[in-house]
Amino acid sequence: MRYKHVFFDLDHTLWDFETNAVSTLQELYAEHGLEKRGIPSFGEFYASYSVINDKLWDRFRKGYINRNDLRTKRFSMTFLEFKICDDGLCDAIGKRFLEVLPTKTALFPHAVEVLDYLQDKNYPIHLITNGFEETQRLKMKHSGIHDYFTHIVTSETAGSLKPHRDIFDYAMKLSSTSASESIMIGDTLDVDILGAQEAGMDQVYFAPGQTQEGVTPTYTIHSLQELKDIL
Known part of the structure:
Protein backbone atom coordinates (compact mmCIF):
# COMPACT_ATOMS: atom_id res chain seq x y z
CA MET A 1 0.00 0.00 0.00
CA LYS A 104 -26.60 15.34 16.73
CA THR A 105 -25.73 12.34 14.61
CA ALA A 106 -25.90 13.24 10.90
CA LEU A 107 -22.90 11.99 8.94
CA PHE A 108 -22.08 12.42 5.27
CA PRO A 109 -23.26 9.61 2.97
CA HIS A 110 -20.95 6.58 2.99
CA ALA A 111 -18.97 7.81 6.03
CA VAL A 112 -19.43 4.62 8.05
CA GLU A 113 -19.10 2.44 4.96
CA VAL A 114 -15.73 4.00 4.13
CA LEU A 115 -14.48 3.82 7.71
CA ASP A 116 -15.41 0.12 7.76
CA TYR A 117 -13.60 -0.36 4.45
CA LEU A 118 -10.43 1.31 5.72
CA GLN A 119 -10.58 -0.67 8.95
CA ASP A 120 -10.98 -3.92 7.00
CA LYS A 121 -7.93 -2.95 4.93
CA ASN A 122 -5.98 -2.51 8.20
CA TYR A 123 -5.32 1.19 7.78
CA PRO A 124 -4.73 3.02 11.07
CA ILE A 125 -7.26 5.89 10.92
CA HIS A 126 -6.63 9.18 12.72
CA LEU A 127 -8.37 12.53 13.09
CA ILE A 128 -6.97 16.07 12.89
CA THR A 129 -9.51 18.74 13.84
CA ASN A 130 -9.55 22.40 14.83
CA GLY A 131 -12.65 21.75 16.93
CA PHE A 132 -12.61 21.75 20.71
CA GLU A 133 -11.57 18.53 22.46
CA GLU A 134 -14.69 17.75 24.51
CA THR A 135 -17.12 18.84 21.80
CA GLN A 136 -15.44 16.84 19.03
CA ARG A 137 -15.25 13.66 21.10
CA LEU A 138 -18.94 13.95 22.02
CA LYS A 139 -19.88 14.40 18.35
CA MET A 140 -17.97 11.25 17.46
CA LYS A 141 -19.40 9.20 20.31
CA HIS A 142 -23.02 10.19 19.63
CA SER A 143 -22.66 9.54 15.89
CA GLY A 144 -21.01 6.18 16.51
CA ILE A 145 -17.62 6.77 14.85
CA HIS A 146 -15.34 7.45 17.83
CA ASP A 147 -13.87 3.95 18.03
CA TYR A 148 -12.66 3.89 14.42
CA PHE A 149 -9.81 6.27 15.25
CA THR A 150 -6.44 5.29 16.65
CA HIS A 151 -5.50 8.90 17.49
CA ILE A 152 -7.73 11.96 17.78
CA VAL A 153 -5.71 15.16 17.47
CA THR A 154 -7.50 18.41 18.29
CA SER A 155 -6.06 21.90 18.20
CA GLU A 156 -6.22 21.91 22.01
CA THR A 157 -4.08 18.79 22.40
CA ALA A 158 -1.61 19.80 19.68
CA GLY A 159 -1.31 23.43 20.73
CA SER A 160 -1.67 24.40 17.08
CA LEU A 161 -4.39 24.94 14.49
CA LYS A 162 -4.70 23.82 10.90
CA PRO A 163 -3.34 24.98 8.47
CA HIS A 164 -0.16 25.39 10.56
CA ARG A 165 2.31 22.61 9.97
CA ASP A 166 2.82 21.97 13.70
CA ILE A 167 -0.52 20.20 14.16
CA PHE A 168 0.20 17.83 11.26
CA ASP A 169 3.72 17.13 12.52
CA TYR A 170 2.29 16.49 15.98
CA ALA A 171 -0.28 14.05 14.58
CA MET A 172 2.29 12.16 12.53
CA LYS A 173 4.71 11.91 15.45
CA LEU A 174 1.91 10.65 17.70
CA SER A 175 0.98 8.07 15.08
CA SER A 176 4.62 7.01 14.49
CA THR A 177 4.43 7.71 10.79
CA SER A 178 5.97 10.02 8.17
CA ALA A 179 4.52 12.40 5.60
CA SER A 180 5.38 10.06 2.71
CA GLU A 181 3.29 7.30 4.31
CA SER A 182 0.34 9.55 5.21
CA ILE A 183 -2.67 11.06 3.48
CA MET A 184 -5.05 13.77 4.72
CA ILE A 185 -8.74 13.98 3.81
CA GLY A 186 -10.59 17.26 4.37
CA ASP A 187 -13.10 19.70 2.95
CA THR A 188 -11.28 23.03 3.16
CA LEU A 189 -8.56 23.94 0.69
CA ASP A 190 -6.88 26.67 2.73
CA VAL A 191 -7.04 24.71 6.00
CA ASP A 192 -6.90 20.93 5.47
CA ILE A 193 -5.30 20.73 2.04
CA LEU A 194 -2.82 23.59 2.25
CA GLY A 195 -1.80 22.55 5.77
CA ALA A 196 -1.18 18.95 4.70
CA GLN A 197 0.81 20.17 1.68
CA GLU A 198 3.02 22.29 3.92
CA ALA A 199 3.64 19.20 6.07
CA GLY A 200 4.57 17.14 3.00
CA MET A 201 1.50 14.89 3.08
CA ASP A 202 -0.63 13.92 0.08
CA GLN A 203 -4.19 15.17 0.33
CA VAL A 204 -7.74 14.35 -0.69
CA TYR A 205 -10.01 17.35 -1.16
CA PHE A 206 -13.58 16.32 -0.30
CA ALA A 207 -15.88 18.61 -2.26
CA PRO A 208 -19.44 17.27 -2.23
CA GLY A 209 -20.69 20.60 -3.59
CA GLN A 210 -18.97 23.13 -5.80
CA THR A 211 -15.20 22.71 -6.13
CA GLN A 212 -13.14 25.70 -5.00
CA GLU A 213 -9.92 26.88 -6.60
CA GLY A 214 -6.64 28.30 -5.37
CA VAL A 215 -4.85 25.19 -4.07
CA THR A 216 -4.21 22.06 -6.15
CA PRO A 217 -4.74 18.89 -4.08
CA THR A 218 -3.31 15.46 -4.82
CA TYR A 219 -6.85 14.13 -5.32
CA THR A 220 -10.36 15.60 -5.44
CA ILE A 221 -13.48 13.57 -4.65
CA HIS A 222 -17.17 14.44 -4.55
CA SER A 223 -18.30 11.40 -2.54
CA LEU A 224 -16.55 9.65 0.32
CA GLN A 225 -17.12 6.41 -1.55
CA GLU A 226 -14.49 7.53 -4.07
CA LEU A 227 -11.83 6.99 -1.40
CA LYS A 228 -12.01 3.30 -2.25
CA ASP A 229 -10.41 4.12 -5.61
CA ILE A 230 -7.48 5.80 -3.85
CA LEU A 231 -6.90 3.64 -0.79
Missing part, protein backbone atom coordinates in the same frame (compact mmCIF):
# COMPACT_ATOMS: atom_id res chain seq x y z
CA ARG A 2 1.31 3.44 -0.92
CA TYR A 3 -0.15 4.99 2.23
CA LYS A 4 0.09 3.44 5.68
CA HIS A 5 -1.86 6.00 7.75
CA VAL A 6 -5.07 7.87 6.93
CA PHE A 7 -5.93 11.20 8.54
CA PHE A 8 -9.42 12.75 8.42
CA ASP A 9 -10.90 16.11 9.24
CA LEU A 10 -14.20 15.80 11.15
CA ASP A 11 -16.60 18.69 10.53
CA HIS A 12 -17.90 18.96 6.94
CA THR A 13 -15.91 15.83 6.02
CA LEU A 14 -17.35 12.95 8.08
CA TRP A 15 -19.71 14.70 10.50
CA ASP A 16 -22.31 16.79 8.65
CA PHE A 17 -21.83 20.04 10.50
CA GLU A 18 -24.35 22.09 8.55
CA THR A 19 -27.20 19.61 8.92
CA ASN A 20 -26.47 19.18 12.62
CA ALA A 21 -26.06 22.92 13.25
CA VAL A 22 -29.33 23.74 11.48
CA SER A 23 -31.17 21.15 13.59
CA THR A 24 -29.63 22.51 16.80
CA LEU A 25 -30.30 26.16 16.01
CA GLN A 26 -33.89 25.40 14.99
CA GLU A 27 -34.42 23.91 18.45
CA LEU A 28 -32.87 26.94 20.12
CA TYR A 29 -34.84 29.40 17.96
CA ALA A 30 -38.08 27.78 19.14
CA GLU A 31 -36.92 27.10 22.71
CA HIS A 32 -36.02 30.74 23.33
CA GLY A 33 -38.92 32.27 21.42
CA LEU A 34 -36.66 34.27 19.12
CA GLU A 35 -39.48 35.13 16.74
CA LYS A 36 -41.13 37.08 19.56
CA ARG A 37 -37.80 38.76 20.32
CA GLY A 38 -37.71 40.35 16.87
CA ILE A 39 -36.06 37.78 14.60
CA PRO A 40 -38.71 37.28 11.89
CA SER A 41 -37.75 33.80 10.73
CA PHE A 42 -35.34 30.98 11.41
CA GLY A 43 -33.95 31.35 7.89
CA GLU A 44 -32.86 34.95 8.55
CA PHE A 45 -31.42 33.97 11.92
CA TYR A 46 -29.39 31.11 10.45
CA ALA A 47 -28.16 33.14 7.47
CA SER A 48 -26.78 35.86 9.77
CA TYR A 49 -25.30 33.34 12.20
CA SER A 50 -23.53 31.41 9.43
CA VAL A 51 -21.77 34.46 8.01
CA ILE A 52 -20.67 35.66 11.44
CA ASN A 53 -19.61 32.21 12.64
CA ASP A 54 -17.47 31.62 9.53
CA LYS A 55 -15.73 34.98 9.95
CA LEU A 56 -15.04 34.34 13.63
CA TRP A 57 -13.67 30.85 12.94
CA ASP A 58 -11.32 32.39 10.37
CA ARG A 59 -10.12 34.92 12.95
CA PHE A 60 -9.75 32.14 15.55
CA ARG A 61 -7.59 30.04 13.18
CA LYS A 62 -5.40 33.06 12.54
CA GLY A 63 -4.96 33.70 16.27
CA TYR A 64 -6.82 37.02 16.41
CA ILE A 65 -9.41 35.82 18.94
CA ASN A 66 -9.51 33.08 21.56
CA ARG A 67 -11.93 30.22 22.15
CA ASN A 68 -14.11 32.17 24.57
CA ASP A 69 -14.38 35.08 22.12
CA LEU A 70 -15.55 32.70 19.42
CA ARG A 71 -18.15 31.04 21.62
CA THR A 72 -19.67 34.28 22.91
CA LYS A 73 -19.37 36.64 19.95
CA ARG A 74 -21.02 34.40 17.37
CA PHE A 75 -24.37 34.82 19.13
CA SER A 76 -23.99 38.36 20.47
CA MET A 77 -23.02 39.60 17.00
CA THR A 78 -25.88 37.69 15.39
CA PHE A 79 -28.42 39.21 17.79
CA LEU A 80 -27.04 42.68 17.15
CA GLU A 81 -27.92 42.19 13.48
CA PHE A 82 -31.53 42.17 14.69
CA LYS A 83 -30.98 45.03 17.17
CA ILE A 84 -31.13 42.67 20.16
CA CYS A 85 -28.70 43.35 23.00
CA ASP A 86 -29.21 40.80 25.78
CA ASP A 87 -26.14 39.26 27.43
CA GLY A 88 -28.25 36.78 29.39
CA LEU A 89 -29.92 35.48 26.24
CA CYS A 90 -26.58 35.20 24.45
CA ASP A 91 -25.04 33.27 27.33
CA ALA A 92 -28.03 30.93 27.60
CA ILE A 93 -28.13 30.13 23.88
CA GLY A 94 -24.36 29.78 23.68
CA LYS A 95 -24.40 27.25 26.52
CA ARG A 96 -27.33 25.29 25.08
CA PHE A 97 -25.73 25.24 21.65
CA LEU A 98 -22.66 23.48 23.04
CA GLU A 99 -24.88 21.04 24.93
CA VAL A 100 -27.18 20.13 22.04
CA LEU A 101 -24.93 20.26 18.96
CA PRO A 102 -22.61 17.36 19.92
CA THR A 103 -25.62 15.06 20.40
Whole structure:
Protein backbone atom coordinates (compact mmCIF):
# COMPACT_ATOMS: atom_id res chain seq x y z
CA MET A 1 0.00 0.00 0.00
CA ARG A 2 1.31 3.44 -0.92
CA TYR A 3 -0.15 4.99 2.23
CA LYS A 4 0.09 3.44 5.68
CA HIS A 5 -1.86 6.00 7.75
CA VAL A 6 -5.07 7.87 6.93
CA PHE A 7 -5.93 11.20 8.54
CA PHE A 8 -9.42 12.75 8.42
CA ASP A 9 -10.90 16.11 9.24
CA LEU A 10 -14.20 15.80 11.15
CA ASP A 11 -16.60 18.69 10.53
CA HIS A 12 -17.90 18.96 6.94
CA THR A 13 -15.91 15.83 6.02
CA LEU A 14 -17.35 12.95 8.08
CA TRP A 15 -19.71 14.70 10.50
CA ASP A 16 -22.31 16.79 8.65
CA PHE A 17 -21.83 20.04 10.50
CA GLU A 18 -24.35 22.09 8.55
CA THR A 19 -27.20 19.61 8.92
CA ASN A 20 -26.47 19.18 12.62
CA ALA A 21 -26.06 22.92 13.25
CA VAL A 22 -29.33 23.74 11.48
CA SER A 23 -31.17 21.15 13.59
CA THR A 24 -29.63 22.51 16.80
CA LEU A 25 -30.30 26.16 16.01
CA GLN A 26 -33.89 25.40 14.99
CA GLU A 27 -34.42 23.91 18.45
CA LEU A 28 -32.87 26.94 20.12
CA TYR A 29 -34.84 29.40 17.96
CA ALA A 30 -38.08 27.78 19.14
CA GLU A 31 -36.92 27.10 22.71
CA HIS A 32 -36.02 30.74 23.33
CA GLY A 33 -38.92 32.27 21.42
CA LEU A 34 -36.66 34.27 19.12
CA GLU A 35 -39.48 35.13 16.74
CA LYS A 36 -41.13 37.08 19.56
CA ARG A 37 -37.80 38.76 20.32
CA GLY A 38 -37.71 40.35 16.87
CA ILE A 39 -36.06 37.78 14.60
CA PRO A 40 -38.71 37.28 11.89
CA SER A 41 -37.75 33.80 10.73
CA PHE A 42 -35.34 30.98 11.41
CA GLY A 43 -33.95 31.35 7.89
CA GLU A 44 -32.86 34.95 8.55
CA PHE A 45 -31.42 33.97 11.92
CA TYR A 46 -29.39 31.11 10.45
CA ALA A 47 -28.16 33.14 7.47
CA SER A 48 -26.78 35.86 9.77
CA TYR A 49 -25.30 33.34 12.20
CA SER A 50 -23.53 31.41 9.43
CA VAL A 51 -21.77 34.46 8.01
CA ILE A 52 -20.67 35.66 11.44
CA ASN A 53 -19.61 32.21 12.64
CA ASP A 54 -17.47 31.62 9.53
CA LYS A 55 -15.73 34.98 9.95
CA LEU A 56 -15.04 34.34 13.63
CA TRP A 57 -13.67 30.85 12.94
CA ASP A 58 -11.32 32.39 10.37
CA ARG A 59 -10.12 34.92 12.95
CA PHE A 60 -9.75 32.14 15.55
CA ARG A 61 -7.59 30.04 13.18
CA LYS A 62 -5.40 33.06 12.54
CA GLY A 63 -4.96 33.70 16.27
CA TYR A 64 -6.82 37.02 16.41
CA ILE A 65 -9.41 35.82 18.94
CA ASN A 66 -9.51 33.08 21.56
CA ARG A 67 -11.93 30.22 22.15
CA ASN A 68 -14.11 32.17 24.57
CA ASP A 69 -14.38 35.08 22.12
CA LEU A 70 -15.55 32.70 19.42
CA ARG A 71 -18.15 31.04 21.62
CA THR A 72 -19.67 34.28 22.91
CA LYS A 73 -19.37 36.64 19.95
CA ARG A 74 -21.02 34.40 17.37
CA PHE A 75 -24.37 34.82 19.13
CA SER A 76 -23.99 38.36 20.47
CA MET A 77 -23.02 39.60 17.00
CA THR A 78 -25.88 37.69 15.39
CA PHE A 79 -28.42 39.21 17.79
CA LEU A 80 -27.04 42.68 17.15
CA GLU A 81 -27.92 42.19 13.48
CA PHE A 82 -31.53 42.17 14.69
CA LYS A 83 -30.98 45.03 17.17
CA ILE A 84 -31.13 42.67 20.16
CA CYS A 85 -28.70 43.35 23.00
CA ASP A 86 -29.21 40.80 25.78
CA ASP A 87 -26.14 39.26 27.43
CA GLY A 88 -28.25 36.78 29.39
CA LEU A 89 -29.92 35.48 26.24
CA CYS A 90 -26.58 35.20 24.45
CA ASP A 91 -25.04 33.27 27.33
CA ALA A 92 -28.03 30.93 27.60
CA ILE A 93 -28.13 30.13 23.88
CA GLY A 94 -24.36 29.78 23.68
CA LYS A 95 -24.40 27.25 26.52
CA ARG A 96 -27.33 25.29 25.08
CA PHE A 97 -25.73 25.24 21.65
CA LEU A 98 -22.66 23.48 23.04
CA GLU A 99 -24.88 21.04 24.93
CA VAL A 100 -27.18 20.13 22.04
CA LEU A 101 -24.93 20.26 18.96
CA PRO A 102 -22.61 17.36 19.92
CA THR A 103 -25.62 15.06 20.40
CA LYS A 104 -26.60 15.34 16.73
CA THR A 105 -25.73 12.34 14.61
CA ALA A 106 -25.90 13.24 10.90
CA LEU A 107 -22.90 11.99 8.94
CA PHE A 108 -22.08 12.42 5.27
CA PRO A 109 -23.26 9.61 2.97
CA HIS A 110 -20.95 6.58 2.99
CA ALA A 111 -18.97 7.81 6.03
CA VAL A 112 -19.43 4.62 8.05
CA GLU A 113 -19.10 2.44 4.96
CA VAL A 114 -15.73 4.00 4.13
CA LEU A 115 -14.48 3.82 7.71
CA ASP A 116 -15.41 0.12 7.76
CA TYR A 117 -13.60 -0.36 4.45
CA LEU A 118 -10.43 1.31 5.72
CA GLN A 119 -10.58 -0.67 8.95
CA ASP A 120 -10.98 -3.92 7.00
CA LYS A 121 -7.93 -2.95 4.93
CA ASN A 122 -5.98 -2.51 8.20
CA TYR A 123 -5.32 1.19 7.78
CA PRO A 124 -4.73 3.02 11.07
CA ILE A 125 -7.26 5.89 10.92
CA HIS A 126 -6.63 9.18 12.72
CA LEU A 127 -8.37 12.53 13.09
CA ILE A 128 -6.97 16.07 12.89
CA THR A 129 -9.51 18.74 13.84
CA ASN A 130 -9.55 22.40 14.83
CA GLY A 131 -12.65 21.75 16.93
CA PHE A 132 -12.61 21.75 20.71
CA GLU A 133 -11.57 18.53 22.46
CA GLU A 134 -14.69 17.75 24.51
CA THR A 135 -17.12 18.84 21.80
CA GLN A 136 -15.44 16.84 19.03
CA ARG A 137 -15.25 13.66 21.10
CA LEU A 138 -18.94 13.95 22.02
CA LYS A 139 -19.88 14.40 18.35
CA MET A 140 -17.97 11.25 17.46
CA LYS A 141 -19.40 9.20 20.31
CA HIS A 142 -23.02 10.19 19.63
CA SER A 143 -22.66 9.54 15.89
CA GLY A 144 -21.01 6.18 16.51
CA ILE A 145 -17.62 6.77 14.85
CA HIS A 146 -15.34 7.45 17.83
CA ASP A 147 -13.87 3.95 18.03
CA TYR A 148 -12.66 3.89 14.42
CA PHE A 149 -9.81 6.27 15.25
CA THR A 150 -6.44 5.29 16.65
CA HIS A 151 -5.50 8.90 17.49
CA ILE A 152 -7.73 11.96 17.78
CA VAL A 153 -5.71 15.16 17.47
CA THR A 154 -7.50 18.41 18.29
CA SER A 155 -6.06 21.90 18.20
CA GLU A 156 -6.22 21.91 22.01
CA THR A 157 -4.08 18.79 22.40
CA ALA A 158 -1.61 19.80 19.68
CA GLY A 159 -1.31 23.43 20.73
CA SER A 160 -1.67 24.40 17.08
CA LEU A 161 -4.39 24.94 14.49
CA LYS A 162 -4.70 23.82 10.90
CA PRO A 163 -3.34 24.98 8.47
CA HIS A 164 -0.16 25.39 10.56
CA ARG A 165 2.31 22.61 9.97
CA ASP A 166 2.82 21.97 13.70
CA ILE A 167 -0.52 20.20 14.16
CA PHE A 168 0.20 17.83 11.26
CA ASP A 169 3.72 17.13 12.52
CA TYR A 170 2.29 16.49 15.98
CA ALA A 171 -0.28 14.05 14.58
CA MET A 172 2.29 12.16 12.53
CA LYS A 173 4.71 11.91 15.45
CA LEU A 174 1.91 10.65 17.70
CA SER A 175 0.98 8.07 15.08
CA SER A 176 4.62 7.01 14.49
CA THR A 177 4.43 7.71 10.79
CA SER A 178 5.97 10.02 8.17
CA ALA A 179 4.52 12.40 5.60
CA SER A 180 5.38 10.06 2.71
CA GLU A 181 3.29 7.30 4.31
CA SER A 182 0.34 9.55 5.21
CA ILE A 183 -2.67 11.06 3.48
CA MET A 184 -5.05 13.77 4.72
CA ILE A 185 -8.74 13.98 3.81
CA GLY A 186 -10.59 17.26 4.37
CA ASP A 187 -13.10 19.70 2.95
CA THR A 188 -11.28 23.03 3.16
CA LEU A 189 -8.56 23.94 0.69
CA ASP A 190 -6.88 26.67 2.73
CA VAL A 191 -7.04 24.71 6.00
CA ASP A 192 -6.90 20.93 5.47
CA ILE A 193 -5.30 20.73 2.04
CA LEU A 194 -2.82 23.59 2.25
CA GLY A 195 -1.80 22.55 5.77
CA ALA A 196 -1.18 18.95 4.70
CA GLN A 197 0.81 20.17 1.68
CA GLU A 198 3.02 22.29 3.92
CA ALA A 199 3.64 19.20 6.07
CA GLY A 200 4.57 17.14 3.00
CA MET A 201 1.50 14.89 3.08
CA ASP A 202 -0.63 13.92 0.08
CA GLN A 203 -4.19 15.17 0.33
CA VAL A 204 -7.74 14.35 -0.69
CA TYR A 205 -10.01 17.35 -1.16
CA PHE A 206 -13.58 16.32 -0.30
CA ALA A 207 -15.88 18.61 -2.26
CA PRO A 208 -19.44 17.27 -2.23
CA GLY A 209 -20.69 20.60 -3.59
CA GLN A 210 -18.97 23.13 -5.80
CA THR A 211 -15.20 22.71 -6.13
CA GLN A 212 -13.14 25.70 -5.00
CA GLU A 213 -9.92 26.88 -6.60
CA GLY A 214 -6.64 28.30 -5.37
CA VAL A 215 -4.85 25.19 -4.07
CA THR A 216 -4.21 22.06 -6.15
CA PRO A 217 -4.74 18.89 -4.08
CA THR A 218 -3.31 15.46 -4.82
CA TYR A 219 -6.85 14.13 -5.32
CA THR A 220 -10.36 15.60 -5.44
CA ILE A 221 -13.48 13.57 -4.65
CA HIS A 222 -17.17 14.44 -4.55
CA SER A 223 -18.30 11.40 -2.54
CA LEU A 224 -16.55 9.65 0.32
CA GLN A 225 -17.12 6.41 -1.55
CA GLU A 226 -14.49 7.53 -4.07
CA LEU A 227 -11.83 6.99 -1.40
CA LYS A 228 -12.01 3.30 -2.25
CA ASP A 229 -10.41 4.12 -5.61
CA ILE A 230 -7.48 5.80 -3.85
CA LEU A 231 -6.90 3.64 -0.79
